[in-house]
Amino acid sequence: MARRKPQRRREFGTTRKLPSGRWQARYIGPDGQRYTAPETFDTKSDAQEWLNLTRADIERNHWRDPDAGAVNFEKYALRWMEERGLAPTTVDRYDGLLHLHILPTFGGKDLDEITPPSVRTWRAERLKATGATTVAKSYRLLKAILQTAVDDDLLPNNPCRIKGAGKEDADERPTATVEQVFDLADAMGPRWRLMVLLGAFASLRPEELAELRRRSVDLDECSLRVTQASPELTNGRRVTGDPKTRAGKRTVYLPDFLKPELRRHLQWFAEKELDGLLFVGEKGAPFRRSTLGRKWRKARTKVGMPDNFRFYDLRHTGNTLAADTGAKLKDLMVRAGQSSERAQLIYQHSTVKHQRKLAQGIDAEVREQLRGAAEEQRQGREA
Numbered sequence: 001m002a003r004r005k006p007q008r009r010r011e012f013g014t015t016r017k018l019p020s021g022r023w024q025a026r027y028i029g030p031d032g033q034r035y036t037a038p039e040t041f042d043t044k045s046d047a048q049e050w051l052n053l054t055r056a057d058i059e060r061n062h063w064r065d066p067d068a069g070a071v072n073f074e075k076y077a078l079r080w081m082e083e084r085g086l087a088p089t090t091v092d093r094y095d096g097l098l099h100l101h102i103l104p105t106f107g108g109k110d111l112d113e114i115t116p117p118s119v120r121t122w123r124a125e126r127l128k129a130t131g132a133t134t135v136a137k138s139y140r141l142l143k144a145i146l147q148t149a150v151d152d153d154l155l156p157n158n159p160c161r162i163k164g165a166g167k168e169d170a171d172e173r174p175t176a177t178v179e180q181v182f183d184l185a186d187a188m189g190p191r192w193r194l195m196v197l198l199g200a201f202a203s204l205r206p207e208e209l210a211e212l213r214r215r216s217v218d219l220d221e222c223s224l225r226v227t228q229a230s231p232e233l234t235n236g237r238r239v240t241g242d243p244k245t246r247a248g249k250r251t252v253y254l255p256d257f258l259k260p261e262l263r264r265h266l267q268w269f270a271e272k273e274l275d276g277l278l279f280v281g282e283k284g285a286p287f288r289r290s291t292l293g294r295k296w297r298k299a300r301t302k303v304g305m306p307d308n309f310r311f312y313d314l315r316h317t318g319n320t321l322a323a324d325t326g327a328k329l330k331d332l333m334v335r336a337g338q339s340s341e342r343a344q345l346i347y348q349h350s351t352v353k354h355q356r357k358l359a360q361g362i363d364a365e366v367r368e369q370l371r372g373a374a375e376e377q378r379q380g381r382e383a
Contacts, residue, residue, distance in 0.1 A: 013027030119162065132169065182370070226252060226337065248337040
C-alpha cells in the first residue's frame with residue numbers, strides 16, 4: 001500500500017506580483033480584517049517571509065493592529081489629561097507645556113507618525129528656543145502621554161528614548177541672607193511685611209500664605225496651622241483646596257521674634273472675623289499674584305537682589321536656617337510641608353518638642369545675625 005503524502009501546511013496570507021514587478025503581501029488578522037504589508041518586496045520569498053513573521057507574532061499574541069496608531073496626537077493628549085484626574089495646578093502647568101512646546105510640532109500628527117528621530121529633532125529645536133528646564137518638563141510630559149499610548153496598544157514602543165532628556169539640571173537657586181529678608185520686608189511695606197517674613201522664617205509657600213486665616217494663628221504658641229492652599233492659575237482663577245502635598249497640612253512653630261509682627265498684623269491688616277483672611281489687599285480683596293508680583297519686583301530691585309530671585313526662594317533661607325540648627329531630616333520635612341516615601345524616613349518621627357526647639361533655634365540664629373549686622377554698621381560709622 002502506497003504511503004500517504006504528508007499534508008502540506010497551508011500557507012498564511014497571500015502574495016501577488018504587482019505591475020511594477022514588486023511583490024505585495026496580504027493576510028487576515030485575528031480581528032477578521034484584511035491587512036496589507038506596509039511595504040512591497042523585491043521577491044515572492046521576501047513577501048512570504050514577512051508573512052511568516054507576522055503569523056508568528058499572531059501565534060505568540062504579539063500582534064497588534066497596524067492601524068491602531070492612526071490616532072491624532074492632540075486629541076489623544078487632551079483626553080489623556082482629562083482622564084488622569086490631575087490637580088488644577090497640574091492641569092494648568094501641563095496645558096502650558098502642551099500648547100507652547102509640544103502641540104506646535106506634534107499636534108497635527110498621528111501617534112504612529114511620531115518617531116525617535118522626530119522626537120530628537122523636536123528636543124534639539126526646543127533647546128535652542130527656551131530653557132533646558134522647560135524642555136526637560138516638556139519631554140517628560142510627551143514621554144508620559146506616549147507611554148500611555150503604548151499601554152493602550154496603540155504603539156508598539158515609546159519613541160521617547162533619549163537618555164537623561166527628562167532630567168532637570170536647574171541652576172542652584174539664590175538664597176537671601178537674614179538681613180536681606182528684613183530689607184525685603186521693609187521694602188514691601190507694612191501690609192506685606194509679615195508675608196515676606198513668614199515666607200522665609202516659616203518656609204511657607206505663596207499659595208499657603210494666600211489661604212491663612214485669623215483662626216490659623218495661635219499667638220500663645222506662636223504657631224500657624226496650615227490646612228489649605230489657594231494657588232492662582234495663569235488665567236487668574238484661584239483654586240482653593242488641600243496643600244501641595246499630604247504633608248502640607250501641618251502646624252508651623254514660629255521663632256519668637258515673629259510674635260510682635262503677628263500681633264501687629266492681626267490688629268492692623270487681617271480681616272476681623274475669625275475666618276477672615278490674614279492677607280488682603282489695600283481694598284480688602286484677596287491679594288492677586290500680578291499685584292504682589294509688581295510690589296515684589298520693586299522691592300527686589302530696591303534691595304539689590306538678582307532679577308531671578310523669586311518670592312518662593314525665601315523658603316531656601318528658612319530651610320537653610322532650620323538645617324543649621326542640627327534638626328533631623330524628618331523635622332525639616334515636616335516644617336517645610338514636604339513628603340517622601342524613602343524607606344529610611346519611615347522610622348523617624350517629628351514631635352511638637354522638636355518643632356518648637358527648631359523654631360527657637362531659628363530665633364537665636366536670626367537674632368545673632370542681626371546683632372552682627374548692626375555691629376558691622378556701628379563699626380563702619382565709627383571708622
